[in-house]
Amino acid sequence: MNDRENRLRAARFENPERIPITFNVSAACWAHYPQNALQDLMAGHPLIFPGFEKQEGPVTPEYPPHARAGAPFTDSWGCVWETAENGITGTVVRHALSDWSRFAGYTPPSPAQQNGWGPIDWEAIRAQIAQDRREGRLARGGLRHGHTFLTLMYLRGYENLVFDMCDEDPRLDALIDVIEQFNLGLVRRCLDIGVDWMGYPEDLGMQQGPMLSPDQFRRYIKPSYRRLVAPARDAGCVIHMHSDGDIRALTPDLLDVGLDVVNLQDLVNGIDWIKDNLKGRVCVDLDIDRQRITRFGTPAQIERHIRHAVTTLGSARGGLMLHHGLYPGIPLDNIGALMDAMESYAGHFS
Numbered sequence: 001m002n003d004r005e006n007r008l009r010a011a012r013f014e015n016p017e018r019i020p021i022t023f024n025v026s027a028a029c030w031a032h033y034p035q036n037a038l039q040d041l042m043a044g045h046p047l048i049f050p051g052f053e054k055q056e057g058p059v060t061p062e063y064p065p066h067a068r069a070g071a072p073f074t075d076s077w078g079c080v081w082e083t084a085e086n087g088i089t090g091t092v093v094r095h096a097l098s099d100w101s102r103f104a105g106y107t108p109p110s111p112a113q114q115n116g117w118g119p120i121d122w123e124a125i126r127a128q129i130a131q132d133r134r135e136g137r138l139a140r141g142g143l144r145h146g147h148t149f150l151t152l153m154y155l156r157g158y159e160n161l162v163f164d165m166c167d168e169d170p171r172l173d174a175l176i177d178v179i180e181q182f183n184l185g186l187v188r189r190c191l192d193i194g195v196d197w198m199g200y201p202e203d204l205g206m207q208q209g210p211m212l213s214p215d216q217f218r219r220y221i222k223p224s225y226r227r228l229v230a231p232a233r234d235a236g237c238v239i240h241m242h243s244d245g246d247i248r249a250l251t252p253d254l255l256d257v258g259l260d261v262v263n264l265q266d267l268v269n270g271i272d273w274i275k276d277n278l279k280g281r282v283c284v285d286l287d288i289d290r291q292r293i294t295r296f297g298t299p300a301q302i303e304r305h306i307r308h309a310v311t312t313l314g315s316a317r318g319g320l321m322l323h324h325g326l327y328p329g330i331p332l333d334n335i336g337a338l339m340d341a342m343e344s345y346a347g348h349f350s
Contacts, residue, residue: 013317018346021047040054100171108178139197140199145242149204201242203243204250205265251278261285267293283318294335307341
């Protein structure tokens with residue numbers, strides 16, 4: 001069973017061969033860890049990194065413009081970003097629509113040429129999708145991280161946006177429509193290419209609770225989410241949604257939108273809470289801790305954490321995936337222990 005079929009089966013509760021694993025090594029890692037040691041770890045875990053071959057000479061990742069230190073970057077929407085560290089997404093230092101007076105003459109980006117960050121090459125994406133299909137990988141499409149709520153925040157600023165919602169400013173509805181039409185253009189182009197998996201990544205949570213109230217989410221964000229998801233559902237795509245932070249108060253509405261897979265963090269939401277509220281209802285793409293256990297724990301504690309997650313949330317029917325995004329700061333021994341545990345329990349369903 002190739003990776004594509006296995007992931008689709010896990011997402012659809014159709015008895016996958018193993019628990020799918022995603023382990024993203026961020027570009028920032030290559031400047032923080034001994035590169036040979038990091039490559040050895042990747043080469044030693046072929047289930048997580050199939051086909052990986054060590055590179056001779058230094059690894060020099062290409063940092064995206066919004067993750068390059070030293071110079072401000074202006075995205076497709078006219079928001080200016082800065083970061084202090086290569087490979088780490090920065091923050092908006094100038095909001096394009098911090099003053100509503102700019103909205104009347106504002107020109108949004110075109111989904112034919114832009115993806116929200118910058119220019120997009122649809123023919124290159126078409127070729128990549130075709131190659132992925134030939135090589136047994138998922139044909140993935142998706143919106144940029146922060147496609148709706150966070151884009152509103154980038155444009156207006158968080159405080160302004162919250163006041164807009166509290167004041168029920170009618171201009172906010174107009175701005176949401178502008179963003180939605182752009183995102184719908186991206187969704188339709190992905191579907192035209194023939195993707196079988198659509199991603200809708202957007203952080204909605206803080207360390208405790210969401211960044212907006214459930215009522216605000218239902219009033220301003222959920223209707224747009226529903227319309228963005230609908231064409232992909234109608235096309236038979238798996239619908240994948242990601243959010244960092246504590247999103248427990250929003251999950252009933254998120255599920256109501258029509259998700260197949262939800263990628264949420266383990267500790268801030270709680271593995272037992274996830275079991276009680278999500279297991280069996282939606283495929284859980286479990287985002288493995290980056291704050292506590294993997295950073296400050298021992299290899300034995302990491303192994304126990306992965307075992308607990310899998311035995312609590314796993315099922316032979318499917319409905320569980322494991323995901324980790326590696327960033328600088330986690331000890332190398334702990335990285336190895338995490339990779340070992342994820343591979344070890346990939347075939348353990350409950």
